[in-house]
Amino acid sequence: MEIWLLLGGVIILYYVIKAVTTSSKQQYSKNNRPSYESGTRATTITSNRVIASNSRDDDDLTTFSISFGYNEEKSKNKTPGTWVKPNEPISLNGQTITGGNFYFGGRLSSLDGYGTEASLIDESLKVEDKQSSFEDESLGYWPKYITLTPKVRGAYLSWLSGNRSDPETPLGYVFIYFYGLERRITLDSIKEVVDDAEFKSLFDEILRLQAIYGDSRSFSHYSTHLLEIMCLLRPHVVSHPELEKTPQRNSLLFKHRLATTVSEEKPISAELALAWIRFYPDYNLKKPARRCRLEFSQLFTQRYSEKYGNGIIVKPNKTRLKIEYHPASSSLRGISFPKQDLPDPSILKAPVNKLITIADECTAELDAYSRYLAKPNTSRTDIKAILLLPDDLIDLGTTLGLGKFQKWAEEAVLTKSGLVNVEEFWTYTKLPLPSKINKKEAELIQNLAQKAGYGIAPDIRYHHAKTSPDGKLVLFPDGHGKYFEPSKAFSEMGMALRLGAMVAKNDSYVDQAELSSLTQLIERDTNLSPAEKRSLHAYLIWRLNTPSNVTGLKARVEQLGKTEKAAVSRILVGVAMADGKIHPEEIKQLEKIYTLLGLDKGLVTRDIHGMSSNKTGLQSSSSPQSDTISPTPALFQLDESILAIHESETKDVQSMLGAIFMDDEPNATVTETIDVEETGIDKQHYSLFENLIRKDRWTREEVEALCRDSGLMVSGALETINDWSFDKVDAAVLEEDGDAIYVDQEIVEEIEG
Numbered sequence: 001m002e003i004w005l006l007l008g009g010v011i012i013l014y015y016v017i018k019a020v021t022t023s024s025k026q027q028y029s030k031n032n033r034p035s036y037e038s039g040t041r042a043t044t045i046t047s048n049r050v051i052a053s054n055s056r057d058d059d060d061l062t063t064f065s066i067s068f069g070y071n072e073e074k075s076k077n078k079t080p081g082t083w084v085k086p087n088e089p090i091s092l093n094g095q096t097i098t099g100g101n102f103y104f105g106g107r108l109s110s111l112d113g114y115g116t117e118a119s120l121i122d123e124s125l126k127v128e129d130k131q132s133s134f135e136d137e138s139l140g141y142w143p144k145y146i147t148l149t150p151k152v153r154g155a156y157l158s159w160l161s162g163n164r165s166d167p168e169t170p171l172g173y174v175f176i177y178f179y180g181l182e183r184r185i186t187l188d189s190i191k192e193v194v195d196d197a198e199f200k201s202l203f204d205e206i207l208r209l210q211a212i213y214g215d216s217r218s219f220s221h222y223s224t225h226l227l228e229i230m231c232l233l234r235p236h237v238v239s240h241p242e243l244e245k246t247p248q249r250n251s252l253l254f255k256h257r258l259a260t261t262v263s264e265e266k267p268i269s270a271e272l273a274l275a276w277i278r279f280y281p282d283y284n285l286k287k288p289a290r291r292c293r294l295e296f297s298q299l300f301t302q303r304y305s306e307k308y309g310n311g312i313i314v315k316p317n318k319t320r321l322k323i324e325y326h327p328a329s330s331s332l333r334g335i336s337f338p339k340q341d342l343p344d345p346s347i348l349k350a351p352v353n354k355l356i357t358i359a360d361e362c363t364a365e366l367d368a369y370s371r372y373l374a375k376p377n378t379s380r381t382d383i384k385a386i387l388l389l390p391d392d393l394i395d396l397g398t399t400l401g402l403g404k405f406q407k408w409a410e411e412a413v414l415t416k417s418g419l420v421n422v423e424e425f426w427t428y429t430k431l432p433l434p435s436k437i438n439k440k441e442a443e444l445i446q447n448l449a450q451k452a453g454y455g456i457a458p459d460i461r462y463h464h465a466k467t468s469p470d471g472k473l474v475l476f477p478d479g480h481g482k483y484f485e486p487s488k489a490f491s492e493m494g495m496a497l498r499l500g501a502m503v504a505k506n507d508s509y510v511d512q513a514e515l516s517s518l519t520q521l522i523e524r525d526t527n528l529s530p531a532e533k534r535s536l537h538a539y540l541i542w543r544l545n546t547p548s549n550v551t552g553l554k555a556r557v558e559q560l561g562k563t564e565k566a567a568v569s570r571i572l573v574g575v576a577m578a579d580g581k582i583h584p585e586e587i588k589q590l591e592k593i594y595t596l597l598g599l600d601k602g603l604v605t606r607d608i609h610g611m612s613s614n615k616t617g618l619q620s621s622s623s624p625q626s627d628t629i630s631p632t633p634a635l636f637q638l639d640e641s642i643l644a645i646h647e648s649e650t651k652d653v654q655s656m657l658g659a660i661f662m663d664d665e666p667n668a669t670v671t672e673t674i675d676v677e678e679t680g681i682d683k684q685h686y687s688l689f690e691n692l693i694r695k696d697r698w699t700r701e702e703v704e705a706l707c708r709d710s711g712l713m714v715s716g717a718l719e720t721i722n723d724w725s726f727d728k729v730d731a732a733v734l735e736e737d738g739d740a741i742y743v744d745q746e747i748v749e750e751i752e753g
Helices: 002-020 150-161 171-188 196-213 217-233 241-245 252-263 270-279 287-291 293-308 350-365 367-373 383-388 391-416 422-429 439-451 488-504 512-523 530-544 553-557 562-577 584-597 603-613 640-647 650-660 683-692 700-710 714-729 745-751
Strands: 043-050 061-068 082-084 090-092 095-097 102-104 419-421 454-457 472-477 697-699 734-737 740-743
Touching (some): 095 150, 102 171, 196 217, 252 270, 287 293, 293 391, 350 367, 383 391, 391 472, 419 422, 488 584, 512 530, 562 603, 683 714, 700 740
Antiparallel strands (some): 090 095, 419 472, 454 472, 697 740, 734 740
16 A cells, blocks of 8 residues: 555656656756756756745745756767877867867766766767857756767867867867866876876866856856865875965865864964955955955955964864865766865864954955945045055055155155155146145145155144145155154244244345254254154254245244243244344344244344353253253354344334235234224134134034133134134135034135235
8 A cells, every 4th residue: 555655656746847847958058057966867957046026035936947868878889988188189070189188988987887977078979060159958967978969069079179268169068078177187196097297287277278168157166176176186286376365165275274274283374364264154255355355365464463473373173174076077976085184173163253353353444445446437546545545555555656656755855855846746646736735635645645654844733834736845754653742842842943934034045054053953852752853854944945924823822931932032033143143134023023922022132132142052942951052153243233223213123024024914913902893803702713723623622611711602603703704715714523623724824814
């Protein structure tokens, strides 16, 4: 009874299968080959997934189409199948094949004992002439030469007799040929009937085929695995570094390399760690890592080395490594390889989680760079792209386009003390020269210099000044550094240098003694850090080569105490007298600056007298304890008549001072009160404005503190100042961005004339 029930079930199953099977046999295509074969020998099962329109998982349907391959012909050829090497000519159907690399004969069994080797060319089988582009239904999945129709055999032999490189060739022919290579490598070479020279030539042939037909995911998959097996079988003969660096998810080569490293208790190198990340099946690299493959690899390598030195050491686990090769050919079922007793650390989670942490950090660092490259018409060689690279990838930035700028900057520092034209600097951005250097342009200049390893003066963040498209810049090596925070001494010295430069170049000529006097101010101030001194030296050069103005200086001077102001005044007199002469123009300039400092301008002549009689020189402005500067040159002579004339012409001097600074600040005189009619805004808001222009960026908390001191509310005060700014120059001077408030220094210059 049970037998009858079983037989009935088989009959029912037969009719079910027959009902869903199409009568036509499935054609072979380039990209429609399953990764792994399944089912019985003469049957092909393919699966197509159909998704319902509402995309619900419950509605996913799977349909199957089943096609049956052609049966093998009966061959009377009793000749054993042998391997034909290149340059061994074989004549078939009137064609001479000289390329070799195939099995030829009548008898060569499949490895599993069923049927004939798929790639065996049997000269006794019927062949008809056809072009290599011809194909019919016999060229299905897992094709075999013996099951092909005579016309398809002719087409295959036509391809085989040629150079085997037509990318339009039906992929079934390539696979039949590949089956022969696969057998020669996985069977014959293990039996040691293949010497190293032939082994290497077979490796090269597979690489050649992959370059031509690798667009097929199926062929790429199988050929890659065969290349990996070859690297494992004879590592002294062949290697493929790229497969080691970027392994597929089921890479045998990677698993073996990792297993060997762990077994020998060696550290996991950065390169192997990166390969592990790419291999690990439970982690997918995010878009920045995929789009910026080279940059990610370099950054990951650096971060990994910084954290783990030579690499982490993984303890060998108990699970043993299994090298399992799934052949493309159906004739090679049951193939086995020599086994090694190695652990399989590729399945471990703890070590790879450490690597994932680093990978995620690197991905985040590359995010802005990746987003830029995703925009249309962008390139890795764009300066904007290079500036978005993490600082640790500066060598890559140099390769991509920063190198020319670095060479130019180095030459400028060596030959011109770093002094360059803004216009020439800007050419390296590959952007049109702007009409003004606003905040964005200034930041681009800063970032480009910093990326190349240089600082610039003026740097709006620290020098409270900016250049213009027709102006100058000064480059200096090493720059300010990533965490630079200017000290109080730095700010005071910057102000002294600005005023000193105004005095030194008042006669349109800077004497070497004047320059030396200002330079020594910087060098002898022990309160300045090396980075601050480098920055101030560059700033001094820029000031001496840039037209003078007093924009924004008034508010900053007001922050000085009486002692500091007096010290600055002595410095200025010392600079004016450093060249051994004192000119009327210099006296007028000094009076102007004394007034700006809130000092009596009548003290100028007194201080000059005092300085001329002081044989020991003068003190540094930043610290009463600073070393004394070299004494006034011996050739110094004071023209008493000049001083007398000057003291008697106060009114004339005032008008002359106004003329000198006409372009810089019409109302340079410090007044005790500020009239709304003169400024257009009340005293409280104007005072807040003058405080705010001391730097470019404020936190909201800082501005709230300033407003409290003035009895103002932040929002209302900012709105009032911006309304006033619009009235004067048709633009807002303040900008709120989250918790930050920015001051547009260009608008400040326009407001102050």
